[in-house]
Amino acid sequence: MTDFSPFSTLQNKANHIAIVTHFYGSHGGGIELVAERLIREMETDPTLQFAWIASDTDPAPKINGNTTLPMRCWNFCEKALGIPWPIWGWRSLKRMHSTIAQADAVWLHDTLYFGNILAYACAKKLRKPVMITQHIAPVPYCNPMLRGAMKIADKLFSSRMLLGADEVIFISDRVAEDYYRRLAFKRPIKVIPNGVDIRTFHLPMAETRRYLRQQFALKNEQIVFLFVGRFVERKGLDVLRRLAKLMPECRFWLAGKGPIKPEKWHLPNVHVFRGRKGEALADLYKSADLLLIPSYGEGFPLVIQEAMACGLPVLCGPETARGNAMATPFLQIADVWPDNPERTAAVWHKKLKTFPIPLPIIRPSESMAEFALTTWDWPPIARVYAGLLKDMAANGKAEIKS
Numbered sequence: 001m002t003d004f005s006p007f008s009t010l011q012n013k014a015n016h017i018a019i020v021t022h023f024y025g026s027h028g029g030g031i032e033l034v035a036e037r038l039i040r041e042m043e044t045d046p047t048l049q050f051a052w053i054a055s056d057t058d059p060a061p062k063i064n065g066n067t068t069l070p071m072r073c074w075n076f077c078e079k080a081l082g083i084p085w086p087i088w089g090w091r092s093l094k095r096m097h098s099t100i101a102q103a104d105a106v107w108l109h110d111t112l113y114f115g116n117i118l119a120y121a122c123a124k125k126l127r128k129p130v131m132i133t134q135h136i137a138p139v140p141y142c143n144p145m146l147r148g149a150m151k152i153a154d155k156l157f158s159s160r161m162l163l164g165a166d167e168v169i170f171i172s173d174r175v176a177e178d179y180y181r182r183l184a185f186k187r188p189i190k191v192i193p194n195g196v197d198i199r200t201f202h203l204p205m206a207e208t209r210r211y212l213r214q215q216f217a218l219k220n221e222q223i224v225f226l227f228v229g230r231f232v233e234r235k236g237l238d239v240l241r242r243l244a245k246l247m248p249e250c251r252f253w254l255a256g257k258g259p260i261k262p263e264k265w266h267l268p269n270v271h272v273f274r275g276r277k278g279e280a281l282a283d284l285y286k287s288a289d290l291l292l293i294p295s296y297g298e299g300f301p302l303v304i305q306e307a308m309a310c311g312l313p314v315l316c317g318p319e320t321a322r323g324n325a326m327a328t329p330f331l332q333i334a335d336v337w338p339d340n341p342e343r344t345a346a347v348w349h350k351k352l353k354t355f356p357i358p359l360p361i362i363r364p365s366e367s368m369a370e371f372a373l374t375t376w377d378w379p380p381i382a383r384v385y386a387g388l389l390k391d392m393a394a395n396g397k398a399e400i401k402s
Helices: 028-042 078-080 090-104 114-124 146-164 173-182 205-214 236-244 281-285 300-307 343-353 367-375 380-401
Strands: 016-021 047-054 065-070 105-109 130-134 167-170 226-228 250-256 271-274 290-293 314-316
Touching: 016 090, 016 114, 016 380, 028 047, 028 105, 028 114, 028 300, 028 380, 047 090, 047 114, 047 380, 065 090, 090 114, 105 114, 105 281, 105 380, 114 130, 114 146, 130 146, 130 380, 146 173, 167 173, 205 281, 226 281, 226 300, 236 250, 236 343, 250 281, 290 300, 300 314, 300 367, 314 343
Parallel strands: 016 047, 016 105, 047 065, 105 130, 130 167, 226 250, 226 290, 250 271, 290 314
Antiparallel strands: none
């Protein structure tokens, strides 16, 4: 191996953790955004240092006292099929091996990515403890070939990795139940929900909401449906397109990016927001009347938590609603058929026409925002992760000495 030392900048930090995700947070997906937020919450801990390994498709963040290792990759699967599955080059994989060799523990965010699978194999070979945060269950793609491939890959890789990991964390109840039902875990598993930046995503004052809607040139009676997420098939973009056609009197705001281009729908009531994050994204939640999430094959999307923190009602599928048992009573639910967007759109259209909450909303929900505030604050969630990482790193060092 080379003398490459990703942890050399702060040798006084006792625990060196290699983190592996498929992309960096700048790519815009929920998994990588969660990973970045957790790292930033822990970056001031003097006993932890991270080396974050991810694809070079997007700019790597600057995180104080920690290292980022962009992996040279080919990302044609996402560009051609909308499936985020970057393939890393040989030289990059050698750097990853060197980094894991010098780490005290390895932390993977999800299992079924090319780099994550190889990082797991590398960690096991080098006798490094592994923690996996599993965000999603197998995705039931509409394409039967993709759906079949997902099931096979889950059995060959995800299931074995989760059973072999030293620590397994699920971000939602639904994903935990899916795997717990199928796998005989020998170690206790944990469910730790993602957090929300409650200083950015919070209940707006009435004056703030009125001002924001004026800035977006909205009339008092104008209904605004909001979607936030990746523009890919499993997020239900075809359902949204059909709904926009069925409800031309309503505005549909789509915030995100991806291979699907909603601008090409040429619908006058559809407006696309790209590159919004932080306060700029929070302004959309605080101005809209309802968050629409007709997705499938997810855990519990971070965007639902952000919307709830802003007091914005949410309409999602029953599978998504089961992602967090405590949050379910706050959610509105309508069925989703992954292989039949036309049927899904018809059912959602009927639900919206007889919606139990008057639209446009009179005011955001204070009880929903209060629930989010007391349940999903990032700092205590990050402290739980920090404790687990330190314990795992200590066990890894003890294993090496023995």
